[in-house]
Amino acid sequence: MTDIIKRPGGAMANRPLHFFWLADCSGSMYGEKIEQLNYAIRNAIKPMQDVAADNPNAQVMVRAIKFSTGAQWHIAQATPVEDFKWDNLTANGVTDMGLALQLAAEQLDVTQMPERCLPPVLVLVSDGQPTDDFNDGLNTLMNKPWGRKSVRIGIGIGQDADLEVLQKFIGNPEIRPLQANNAEDLVKYIRWASTVVLQAASAPASQVKDQVSGGVVPIPQAPPASDIDADDVW
């Protein structure tokens, strides 16, 4: 009889990929913008789950931060994408974006996120300008190893979004902030971040350390903005 020999080694697991939404809930988001953001993220859950299911070697875990006057966890527990649900955000207050980055940074320490993790993805959605010390928050984030190595996407909502601040957050000249001037674009960009960006981050090839100019994960081109009536623009 042939012996069955136990595979050497202890427990195995796919590699965790932590995905963070950072959502602006300031007063200027009140009304259609926050409603459309809630709709867009909820609408992207199924495609996001499908992308994750296509790569069983990555375990996608989702969290969300909301920021207005202060920043709080909207989804505090890292939630497997299969169980990810979205409760509606409401809008009120100012735009403490820097505090949101600090909150995210607390989770991007190697003590919280071991080395075998895949690069985390941070998607920042905002319609305005920070009212707190954005640079301080960004510095805190970038002082964390996983903060520096994270894939950062910025989506501006409407004409008043501070694209310069979003570009600083992204920190990669090859990736521009996306400006959603209408509901259709917002849905499109949220879906792109939830699927295309997630897919790229979940199966990254090795990158040579000294040759990483455009981030540790090459990000495919975002979809173009829609060509729609001026009446529909935020």
Place this chain on the structure above:
Amino acid sequence: MNWHIIGDTVRGASHKRSDKPNQDAWAFSQNDTCTVLAVADGHGSSKHTHSEIGAQLAVQVALTLLNDFAHADKGEDSRQIKQAADYLPSQIVQAWRAAVDNADNGATENPKDRYSLYGSTLIAALISTEYVLYLQIGDGDLLVLTDDGQLQHPLPKNIGLIANETFSLCEAKAIYHFELALQFFNHKPTPALIFLATDGYANSFTDQAEFHQAVEDFQQQIATHGADKIQHCLADWLDETSEQGSGDDVTVTMMFPSVAQEQPAE
């Protein structure tokens, strides 16, 4: 002392899904003077489209140069051997680049772009009657089990390499990113097992302890079942590891004194 070698490499589960080749390589050589073992991991991103060839060239270059190193007459002086070892990183990088130039056959004009296309890591071990030499550039693992069951890392760990970043033979400053250790047996006992693996293996375990358990288990199972049996099982185990773990290409190889194997019980 005679050294027995087992090893295998498998195409990663994610590479199968995306129709990419296995970009890892491994090789060994043995003669009366020394045994040399090497693994390499081609980088695989869009900038490194020929990295599976670069990895093959890396292990072949390592075998040739380390074999030459062991055969060179250094007058039995450990100081001279150490001095000669310091030149190995630059010799390996030069030889690898020459091998890439030859393989590329003029297809890529810019040398920087050319070497990048073939980018790869390299880990190698050379063992002779007097010493063992370890070297590494880039990610992956080199572990040593001693006779008294201690698991050691003879080379310092690369600090700050996370998120799939690695050092590479293709870098302009590659020689500065080599780690090298030379241990003479008059100061240190001979290893009981030398284990080399690409990063797809360790990344498949939940943590370092579970990975280290694998190295200890290999030694135990070789002693219990014999090396041939373990070699026979290895590819299936590595396939399972990639599928349930990292999804990356996985290469594992190890050498151990032939006396370490017992006859398996019938």
